Amino acid sequence: MTLRALILASLVVNLAMAVATWRLWPRPSSRGSGVLAERTVVFNNGPLRTSSNGLRIDITITNSPPQFRWQTIARDSYTNYIASLRAVGCPEQTIRDLITAELTEENNRQRRALLAPLQADYWSHAMRGLAEALNDYEEKIDLIDARTTDQIDILLPQAKQGPVHFSVNGAQTGHLPVEKKDAVKALHERFSLAAAKFMDDPGVTKEEKDRQKKLLQQQLDGELKQLVTPEDYAEMQLRGSRHAEALRGMIGLDLSPEEMRKLVLVLERYEKSPGGSKPGQPGAEQKKAQEQELRDVLGDRYESYVRAQDSNYGQAYRIARRFDLPPETATQVDDVRKSVGEAAQALGKNSQLTRDQRREALLAVQREAESTVREILGEKASDAYQRVGGDWIRSLSASEPQP
Structure with a gap:
C-alpha cells in the first residue's frame, strides 16, 4: 500500500472515531439550564454519594430518627389518617375527637358558604320569616349533615353515640366579614368555658352564679365593642x-x-x-x-x-300558603273563628236555654263554622286546616256547656 493510501485510511478512521465520540458524549438536558440536578436522600446507615449522567445524588446517612411532626402523617384520605394516627400510638378517644372535630369543622365551612347570602341580607329575609327563607336551603343542609354523619359512622362506627350536633355562625353575625365572625365565635366560646367552671360547680350558690354570670356578660360586651365597630355591635345587638x-x-x-x-x-x-x-x-x-x-x-x-302574633291565625295562614290561596283567606278564616268564639260565649251565658238547647245551638254553630271554612278554603285545604288548626271547631261539640 502506498504512503498516500495509508494517510487517507488513517484520516477516515480518526474521523469515524471523532463522530462516534461526539454522539456518545452525555449532554445537559435541553429542559434545564445546564446545572446539575441534585437530590438528597436520608437513610439510617452509612454514607453514600453517587452521580450518573449529569444527575448527582447526595445520600446522607444518620442513625437518629427524624423528628416527629403531626404534619408528616399522610392524609390522602381520612382512612389513611386514622391508620397513621394509630401507627404512632394515638389513643382511640383522641382519634375520635380529632376526626369528629375536623369533619364537623368541614361541615360548618360548607354550611357557612351555603348560608352566606341569607345571613348577609338578614333583614330582607327576616321580614318573611327566617324559617320560611331557610326552606330554600333545607334540602342542601340536610345533605351536608347526612354526608358528615355518614362519614363519622363509617370511619368510626364505635364512636356513634346518637345524633351529631353541628354549630354555625348565626344570623346575629351574618353581616360581619368571615374573619370577624370567627373571632366573635371564639370570644363567645372562651366566655362559655369560663361560665361553665362555676355554673357546673354544686358548691356555688345560685345568687353567686347569677352575679358572676352578669359580670362575665359585661366583660364579653366590653371585648365585643373592642373587636367590632360600633355600627356592627349595634347591628349584632339588634x-x-x-x-x-x-x-x-x-x-x-x-x-x-x-x-x-x-x-x-x-x-x-x-x-x-x-x-x-x-x-x-x-x-x-x-x-x-x-x-x-x-x-x-x-x-x-x-x-x-x-x-x-296570634298562633291561631298563623295556622290558617300556613294552610293558605300551602295550597296557594290568597293571604286574605287566612284573615277570613280567623274572622270566622272569632265570631264563633263570641257566639259560643253568648250561648254559655244565656241562662234561658236548657242544657240540651244549648248543646243543640252549639252543634248548629259548629256545622255553620265547618261549612263556612270549607267554602273559604276549599275541600282539600279545609280538611288540612281541620287537622292542624280546627280545635276551636271541634271544641264546640266536645265541651260541656254551662248555663
Whole structure:
C-alpha cells in the first residue's frame, strides 16, 4: 500500500472515531439550564454519594430518627389518617375527637358558604320569616349533615353515640366579614368555658352564679365593642334581640327591612324604660306610647301586626300558603273563628236555654263554622286546616256547656 493510501485510511478512521465520540458524549438536558440536578436522600446507615449522567445524588446517612411532626402523617384520605394516627400510638378517644372535630369543622365551612347570602341580607329575609327563607336551603343542609354523619359512622362506627350536633355562625353575625365572625365565635366560646367552671360547680350558690354570670356578660360586651365597630355591635345587638326573633316568627305581615329594624328599636327601647309592673315590660303609659309609635311605623298594617302574633291565625295562614290561596283567606278564616268564639260565649251565658238547647245551638254553630271554612278554603285545604288548626271547631261539640 502506498504512503498516500495509508494517510487517507488513517484520516477516515480518526474521523469515524471523532463522530462516534461526539454522539456518545452525555449532554445537559435541553429542559434545564445546564446545572446539575441534585437530590438528597436520608437513610439510617452509612454514607453514600453517587452521580450518573449529569444527575448527582447526595445520600446522607444518620442513625437518629427524624423528628416527629403531626404534619408528616399522610392524609390522602381520612382512612389513611386514622391508620397513621394509630401507627404512632394515638389513643382511640383522641382519634375520635380529632376526626369528629375536623369533619364537623368541614361541615360548618360548607354550611357557612351555603348560608352566606341569607345571613348577609338578614333583614330582607327576616321580614318573611327566617324559617320560611331557610326552606330554600333545607334540602342542601340536610345533605351536608347526612354526608358528615355518614362519614363519622363509617370511619368510626364505635364512636356513634346518637345524633351529631353541628354549630354555625348565626344570623346575629351574618353581616360581619368571615374573619370577624370567627373571632366573635371564639370570644363567645372562651366566655362559655369560663361560665361553665362555676355554673357546673354544686358548691356555688345560685345568687353567686347569677352575679358572676352578669359580670362575665359585661366583660364579653366590653371585648365585643373592642373587636367590632360600633355600627356592627349595634347591628349584632339588634339581630340578637328577642323582639327580632319574635318578628321573624310572625307571618302574614309585609314589612320592609327598614320597617322591621324600626319595630325592633321601638320594642327594645320601651322594654328597657322604667315604670313597668314587671321587669322587661313597659307600664300602662309606656304601652300606650309604644302602640302609637308602632302605628306610626306600620300605618294601616298595625292590626295585621297584632293579628300576626296570634298562633291561631298563623295556622290558617300556613294552610293558605300551602295550597296557594290568597293571604286574605287566612284573615277570613280567623274572622270566622272569632265570631264563633263570641257566639259560643253568648250561648254559655244565656241562662234561658236548657242544657240540651244549648248543646243543640252549639252543634248548629259548629256545622255553620265547618261549612263556612270549607267554602273559604276549599275541600282539600279545609280538611288540612281541620287537622292542624280546627280545635276551636271541634271544641264546640266536645265541651260541656254551662248555663
